[in-house]
Amino acid sequence: MRKNFGKKTIITPLPVVIIGTYDENGVPNAMNAAWAGQIDSHQIIISLAKHKTTDNLLLKNEFTVSFATKDTAAASDYFGIESGKGINKIEKAGFHVTKGEYTDAPVFAEYPLTLECKVVEMKPDTEGYLLIGETVNMTVHESILTDGKIDLGKMEPIMFDSAMNKYRVVGEIVCDAFKAGAQFK
Numbered sequence: 001m002r003k004n005f006g007k008k009t010i011i012t013p014l015p016v017v018i019i020g021t022y023d024e025n026g027v028p029n030a031m032n033a034a035w036a037g038q039i040d041s042h043q044i045i046i047s048l049a050k051h052k053t054t055d056n057l058l059l060k061n062e063f064t065v066s067f068a069t070k071d072t073a074a075a076s077d078y079f080g081i082e083s084g085k086g087i088n089k090i091e092k093a094g095f096h097v098t099k100g101e102y103t104d105a106p107v108f109a110e111y112p113l114t115l116e117c118k119v120v121e122m123k124p125d126t127e128g129y130l131l132i133g134e135t136v137n138m139t140v141h142e143s144i145l146t147d148g149k150i151d152l153g154k155m156e157p158i159m160f161d162s163a164m165n166k167y168r169v170v171g172e173i174v175c176d177a178f179k180a181g182a183q184f185k
């Protein structure tokens with residue numbers, strides 16, 4: 001038996017990306033976004049409502065995208081439940097910041113994988129904007145590399161479970177992509 005839920009939409013896994021921006025005074029900010037995805041090889045798309053982050057993006061046109069991990073789950077959630085308007089969330093979370101090498105946007109030491117991005121387009125939509133950004137550099141902690149490759153098993157990224165309002169760790173490898181299906185050809 002199956003059950004219908006009407007228009008309710010669950011997309012899984014939703015990532016937990018952290019958008020890093022600077023404001024007009026150079027104060028860093030971080031915002032949690034789960035309505036995010038990849039377009040082509042080097043672009044990211046994020047559904048963005050009107051936030052402090054949105055103002056910063058319109059001002060600077062540059063941002064970072066980091067991925068929340070098991071170790072940073074609580075702070076990453078905090079970045080999604082308080083606005084940086086008049087509050088330095090980064091100081092409150094005890095995070096450490098350096099300016100991106102390729103962008104005027106903050107890189108947070110606590111996140112092992114960060115994309116430095118430039119805004120391609122902020123397309124107005126009903127709730128705010130569709131943000132499209134292009135990666136100009138990816139910076140990664142060596143601690144999550146295995147034989148020079150990014151090892152998500154070491155990184156332990158989390159996903160947003162919108163069915164239960166929880167964060168879950170992204171799990172084990174089950175088989176090889178672009179290979180496992182060959183048996184059905």
Ligand SMILES: Cc1cc2nc3c(=O)[nH]c(=O)nc-3n(C[C@H](O)[C@H](O)[C@H](O)COP(=O)(O)O)c2cc1C
Binds near residue numbers: 080
């Ligand atoms: C799990 C989670 C996912 C979220 N996803 C988004 C999102 O995709 N787009 C968005 O505009 N806001 C999203 N938010 C809300 C913002 O993160 C939140 O309003 C935040 O306080 C904005 O911060 P800022 O005002 O400092 O920019 C999400 C919040 C949480 C907790």
